[in-house]
Amino acid sequence: MSTPLNIREDIFQDLVSFSAQIFNLPPLSSKIYAYLVFDFDRNGISFDDLVEVFCASKSSISSNVNLLLSRKLIRDFSKINERKRLFVINEIFQRLRFEQIIDKLEREVQILDKLKDFHGKPDEKLEIYRELLANNITNIKQSLSKL
Numbered sequence: 001m002s003t004p005l006n007i008r009e010d011i012f013q014d015l016v017s018f019s020a021q022i023f024n025l026p027p028l029s030s031k032i033y034a035y036l037v038f039d040f041d042r043n044g045i046s047f048d049d050l051v052e053v054f055c056a057s058k059s060s061i062s063s064n065v066n067l068l069l070s071r072k073l074i075r076d077f078s079k080i081n082e083r084k085r086l087f088v089i090n091e092i093f094q095r096l097r098f099e100q101i102i103d104k105l106e107r108e109v110q111i112l113d114k115l116k117d118f119h120g121k122p123d124e125k126l127e128i129y130r131e132l133l134a135n136n137i138t139n140i141k142q143s144l145s146k147l
Contacts, residue, residue, distance in 0.1 A: 044086025
């Protein structure tokens with residue numbers, strides 16, 4: 001086994017809870033994701049290391065790693081002349097996540113516009129809400145362009 005990652009238990013537990021909630025992940029997937037966050041140098045963690053760290057069966061680790069891969073939360077790679085797959089956090093996932101948020105916000109604005117057209121009367125609260133959504137879309141897009 002390679003050297004285990006240096007983690008801080010309270011931050012790890014916060015990450016586990018957060019990722020379970022925000023990404024709708026099962027417990028072991030959340031733990032794997034949170035553990036990989038602590039791989040700050042992005043050296044990668046092997047499958048065997050994950051089995052050892054979490055004291056879980058290979059099939060459990062495999063299915064949870066595959067879930068994380070399918071959701072693009074993590075990615076895998078192999079070093080030259082090695083067969084071993086290593087897993088790291090997907091660096092572009094933040095961009096993907098916020099692009100999805102923008103898409104949802106834009107869809108909501110479109111629906112609000114249709115409701116406004118259908119109703120035919122101005123609605124101050126609806127306009128304030130729509131403006132809030134539009135401002136958030138703009139802010140997120142500007143921030144993403146800086147990443």
